[in-house]
Amino acid sequence: MTSPWIASLIAIFVWWFSTGAILVAVRRADRLGSHGMTTFMGLPLLAVGVWAVAASLHDASVFGVYVGFAGALAIWGWIELAFLAGVITGPMRDDCPPGLAGRDRFFRAFSTVAYHELALTIGLWGLVIASDGAENRIALAIYLVLFIARILAKLNLYYGVPRINTEFVPLRLNHLKSYFRRGPVTLAFPAAITILTTLLAVCAERLWTAGADVTVAGYALLTAMAGLALLEHWLMVVPLPDAKLWRWMLPPQKTMSKEER
Template sequence: MIVWGASLVALFTWWFATGLILLVIRAADRTGGNAYNRAVFLSVPVLALGVAGVILSISNTGMTGLYQGFFGALAIWGWIELSFLSGVITGPERAVASRNAPRTDRFWKAWDALAYHEIMLLVGMAFIVIVTTGSDNTIAMWTYAILFFARISAKLNLFFGVPRINFEFLPLPLQHLKTHMTKGPITAFFPLSVTVLSFATACFAQLLITADTQVEATGFALLTSLCALALLEHWFMVIPLPDAKLWRWMLPAQKRITAKEETHGL
């Protein structure tokens, strides 16, 4: 029962946190002006709580410490994602990309469009690794690591090519990123990605099955579920499932994008 509860916690947190971030960004899209900067600034306490949760978790190997580390890592990750989706921390490149440019040039243009965000993700990873090194409670590190590597994999697949991309959830400040994504047949990188994620999910599931204590079982249940959700998100880029409906119903209508904005980016 505890294991199933942990899996439901991971599933609900994934759904709710994603929807909440999209809701904040959609509201900023409709308000305009400094709404994006305000959203990031007013959410700094979430980042602070995440940092505190990770720090507190390293000395607590019980169930409380487990959830402190898990939610702490998610809070840090969530704030960095909010700062990216708001267009506040992205990269120096804001122009649209040329489809006719060589792939290598397009790759570096895409990197320039995301550079500051990627550096922030690395800083978050470095902080959690340093804090949790030597601790018996490393769930914060594994939680962040799953999110980090799955997100890098997803971004590379979006660049190389996937059949399905939910452009409707792309905020106004990031409309130029459409030109860095490729909607088309998958490449060899996609099966490699899902194979690695499937293997990681199976490894965590095996550790869950062989766990000696309820705390260990709960921790591996959280990590298994999170890894499985990352795998599911990859399949959403290929299989024609109405995944956008998971959040669309809770979001206000998006501000319409003018032809000028679509052409020149924001």
């Protein structure tokens, strides 16, 4: 698995499969009302992720790179599962009042995801501390790419983009739709594209000049993840049916009253 093409394909497949698995789990939780239990049952994923990251830190081999990559995604995946299940979100669970704007809208929107942002930040700092002096810091690098992309995506959904796919928004997060803004792009979009394109270019350049197999594998994974992050942002403006990637595997969604959230 030292080929950059194989590493990139692995990253793309894991991204697609893990996203689908989380969506299926959350959709099932919506239908059964088992959001807390779903998050609890996912704790082994978090534990395996922490173990994998710890095991990879001083394993400067190709295998160690893949273990660190998997560990970072497992940690990230559990936090996303907890968020989409409505367990780790924020203190605000109500819709955005009509006409709310400016700082009031921003802080109200932030309060809908504040605990989630805190969890992601704790995960990042945990990896920063654990990776200090480590031979293999791929887990930190992968998590950081995901972290940057997520922050930029949330800002663009808040400030406005032409295309917003709300099909997969879970029932317990239905109120978040009222904080999205569908419209012309703002300065947040070119800023995000510039940041992610630069990140992709840096990773690709390091991959191109990499010599050792372990370096090739690491930067191939990072390049693929940076490319996916950039693609996800372009899909906010380019009308492509990206939802079809996962729609076929999901059970029908039930409705939920406001009292059930």
